[in-house]
Amino acid sequence: MIFLLVFLSIYSYCVNAQVQPQESKYFFFIEPELMLGKTVSNYNDFPKTDAVQSVFLSVGIKDTRNLHSSQYYNHPTTGLSFSYSNFGNDSILGKAYGIMPFIQFHPWGHLQKAWSLKFGMGGSYFTKSYEDSEQNLAIGSKLTWSFQAFLYRELFALNRLNFRIGAGYLHSSNGHTKLPNMGLNSAHVSLSCQWNSRILISKKKDVYLGTDADPDRKYFINVRTGLGIHEYGGKSKPVGGEKGNVYSTALSGGILFKQHLKVRAGFTYRFYEHYYDQIEESANEDYIDSPSWNASNIYFHLGSEFLIGHFGLDIEGGLNLFKPFYSEYYKTYGGGASEVKYKLKKYFSSRMGLNFYFINTNKLPKNNFFIGANINANFGQADFSEVNFGYTYTFL
Missing domain, CATH: 2.40.160.20 (Porin)
Structure with missing residues (x-):
């Protein structure tokens, strides 16, 4: 992707x-x-x-x-x-x-x-x-x-x-x-x-002459769905394991500042195939009664996206509200790290990626769709790579 x-x-x-004007x-x-x-x-x-x-x-x-x-x-x-x-x-x-x-x-x-x-x-x-x-x-x-x-x-x-x-x-x-x-x-x-392509010359400071009809901030809602993939294990092992999918759905709302910076907050739901398989195989009594729910993750996220043209550089951090099976995963693949590192990875998620918008964001469309690719992490340690498709609605 x-x-x-x-x-x-x-x-x-x-x-x-190709469309560059003469001026x-x-x-x-x-x-x-x-x-x-x-x-x-x-x-x-x-x-x-x-x-x-x-x-x-x-x-x-x-x-x-x-x-x-x-x-x-x-x-x-x-x-x-x-x-x-x-x-x-x-x-x-x-x-x-x-x-x-x-x-x-x-x-x-x-x-x-x-x-x-x-x-x-x-x-x-x-x-x-x-x-x-x-x-x-x-x-x-x-x-x-x-x-x-x-x-x-x-x-x-x-x-x-x-x-x-x-x-x-x-x-x-x-x-x-x-x-x-x-x-x-x-x-x-x-x-x-x-x-x-042209001679470099110093310029006077440009000043934007705004109007009341063109406010500095607008509001938007954003929804996306993602498909992730990862190999189950720690950072270095086991080698050659099976790949598993991570399914995501996210809903957020926020403010668009000066048509270029989106700041948002919302919630994301994820389902880990590998977690589900491990729960089914181990029949752990703490999780087996509801394997699908215990293989899920719900987190609250805060994100920012820098928009230039068709592209957005997307950065997000989140607080895991529900991720029960991560404790079992960490016992096996945590590598004996300290309790502090375990808590940080269990409760804090991060995400960074690049989005491509179908309509140039400089046109400030009310409706816009995007596709993207990003990497997701547990407090800086890579968790899975993801492709996503999303929709954003701006209140003009």
Whole structure:
């Protein structure tokens, strides 16, 4: 599913390029970037590595339109990054090739416009996984999710060129769809040179002239259904287990701020196939009287979604109100962690993903549908990967 969203982002990017008007409401850029970093050990016997060397090539569009989102983010950038990474131990960790849609913006406005934040989420192909070396507990499958979070500082601009330095974090994980799945993390510094399709010039501060008929906030309701998949077990074992589905339904409501930021609250119901199977097989007297109900999960969630065009970067955290069988699961696969870690994982859930909206969100449609892909976690530990379909209604 994540690769379908990548395809849709490529399609959306090409459509935007074709319909670009002559008055230059957009301009394009190409940015090669060199990164140097170090992997972060996250399990015992993590293989020794040299410096991580990565090359990114990003292509994108800068939005100069006088829309709410453009004004608020000081004219954001969206695009695609194509990447190659060597993790400093080719025999165990191998290399990775990735495609990642990204969003970049200036959250501190015009006073600090030299600084920007970049977030990306996509997919990667690894040349080595656990199947090639049992020392590689980080990557259990050759296809993975990939995430990027970077802070950039512009150094200087010269005609159409913009030179930048950056620092940030890269993460790869298959979202618990195949074990082991410890995940591969690396910290980086970078140097890049951005070529722009027009000469870079300083501009006066843009001011949005709003009206009472165009309020800063609107209200919406959101409903979605999801299908998740995971391999039953802990982060590293058992290897080669059966896959199981997780079915989800969520209902929420919230506020849309300045047509670009959705903040919501609501409830989600989940049903775990693996939990149900384990209850049936073990005939545990605490759960067997109602296996379907005890294999369920109900949680209250708070979420935020950053909207730019057809895409939304979705981040959510939640409090589990009901997840009874997780205690039995943790006894088997918790790895002897402390009681504090157990409580955190039992009661707190998180979710992050990318949504594609059928109608451009800048048009502020009353009715809109979306498809998405996300990774779900128990307080940071991957639980399952999910595809979802949803509907949102905005009260205009």
